[in-house]
Amino acid sequence: MRTLFCLLTFATLLLRGQEEGDAGGKPAVIPAAEKTKLQALLPAAARPHFYRSDLYEYIDGGAEIYHQYGLAALAHQEYRAGDTDVTVDIYDMSEPLRAFGIYAAERSPGYHFIAIGAEGYSNEGMLNFLQGAYYVKLLGFSDSGKSAAVLEDAARSISRKIGGGRTVPQVIDWLPAGGLVDRSQKYVIKEPIGHECLSPAATAVYRVGDQETTLLVSLAPQPQGVVAQLKKSFESSGTVAKFSGLPVEAWRGANRYEGEMIFFARGRYTIVLIHPPPEPEKFLREILGTMK
Numbered sequence: 001m002r003t004l005f006c007l008l009t010f011a012t013l014l015l016r017g018q019e020e021g022d023a024g025g026k027p028a029v030i031p032a033a034e035k036t037k038l039q040a041l042l043p044a045a046a047r048p049h050f051y052r053s054d055l056y057e058y059i060d061g062g063a064e065i066y067h068q069y070g071l072a073a074l075a076h077q078e079y080r081a082g083d084t085d086v087t088v089d090i091y092d093m094s095e096p097l098r099a100f101g102i103y104a105a106e107r108s109p110g111y112h113f114i115a116i117g118a119e120g121y122s123n124e125g126m127l128n129f130l131q132g133a134y135y136v137k138l139l140g141f142s143d144s145g146k147s148a149a150v151l152e153d154a155a156r157s158i159s160r161k162i163g164g165g166r167t168v169p170q171v172i173d174w175l176p177a178g179g180l181v182d183r184s185q186k187y188v189i190k191e192p193i194g195h196e197c198l199s200p201a202a203t204a205v206y207r208v209g210d211q212e213t214t215l216l217v218s219l220a221p222q223p224q225g226v227v228a229q230l231k232k233s234f235e236s237s238g239t240v241a242k243f244s245g246l247p248v249e250a251w252r253g254a255n256r257y258e259g260e261m262i263f264f265a266r267g268r269y270t271i272v273l274i275h276p277p278p279e280p281e282k283f284l285r286e287i288l289g290t291m292k
Contacts, residue, residue, distance in 0.1 A: 030073045034092065038075035041090055041134075041161045043154040046079035068190050069102040070094040072133075084142035084150040090158065091135040100169045101187035103130040109183045109205075116152070117159050118166045119183075127151040131162045171202035172217050174292045179283075181205040181212070192216060193258065193274065197229040208277040215287065216272040223265035227251065230263050230272075245281040247288065266291060 030052050042048055051074040055063035058076060066074075072092040079086055093099035103119075106128070111121040117136070120129025125147050127138045136158055140147030159166075171187045184205035192201040198218040205214050220226050231251055234240035238255025243262050250264035262280060263272040271287060273280060 034073050035075075038073060038090055038092060041158050042075060042077050042088060043157040044077060044079040044081070044086075044088075046077050048075045048077040050075055065105065066091065066093075066102060070098045081150045081154070082142070083144055084140050084147045086147075086150060086154060087139040088154060088158070089137045091137070093133055093135055095133050096169045097171065097187060098189070099130055099133050099135050100171075101189055103128070103135045104186040105188075107183065109181055111183075113183070114152075116155050117162070118168045120155065122148070122151070124148075125151075127155050129155060129159065130168065131159055131166060132164050134162055171219075174290045175202075175204055175215070175217075176206075176283075176286050176290050178286070179206040179208055181207060192218065193272070195230065195233065197226050198270065198272070206283070208280070208283050211275075211277045213277050213280075213283075214274040216274060218270035218272065219268075220270060221268075223268065223270040226270040227263060227265045230261075230270075234261075246284055250284075 030050050035050055038050070039048055051058050052071065055066060055071065055074060058074070059066075070093055072094045074092070075088075075090045077088045079088075091099070091102070093102060107121060112123060113119065113121045114127070114129075116127070117129035117131030120127065122128075125140050127140075129136050136155065138151045138154055140151045142150070171185065175185070181204070186203045187200065188203060189200045190196070192198040192203065193216065198216065198220055200220070201216050201218040203214055203216045205212055218226060230253065231240050234253030234255060237257065238253060240251055240253040243250040243252040243264075246264065248264045248266055250262055252260065252262050254260040259275050261272055261274050262276050262284065263270065265271075266288065269291070271284075273284060277283065
């Protein structure tokens, strides 16, 4: 029995190690070249700590979304500059679009944005920015309450070392400009609005009249099949009916959990308008007119 217990324990630990190593499709061991690349970006000589599949040890409960977006590695460094304790986290997300996805998931249009990297924002004792395939997060604490300048110096140092272009990736480059809430765009890689069939998708918030509505553009293959799955979901949880007034076959669904949506397929996209405004035909026709 003791031998059997040991074998079962070993198998459980092995399986857990495989699951952790496979998180985000990445091996558990961080290559030396990746560590060297990240260490060269850090603003201080202090020795960093690196995370990948063990990211949960650093941000317990928040690691999964980083793996979903393709985390290659995190370089974590703590050091002291003057009277300020500084924490630097540089997330290598493998590619710019995935870095934008996790950055946009954590920003809000109402933040105080600053001109660092492709885009950044700051608050008391905090500065985050996006550049290339990297999402950089800095924290600072000082007895004098003057950590902002230290964080900005560190951020600009990292930005210079990253180099390259400083543009925010565009998931969809044909979104209508009228009424678009600035910096509301997101790239959702898993289960947009709770529907896996829509993955991945771009979303943006629009102000139409006095109401805000969210436009979702799904990049999932076989859009007609995606529309069929959405219809089936609303049939089982609420109501769904044809929506007239557009040059495409569209549907209007509603249930008590998700509210109301209008959705249709066009070309390689599935379009979903969430919480549509009154008389949404004009806005939807504008979308159809700008689509590429």
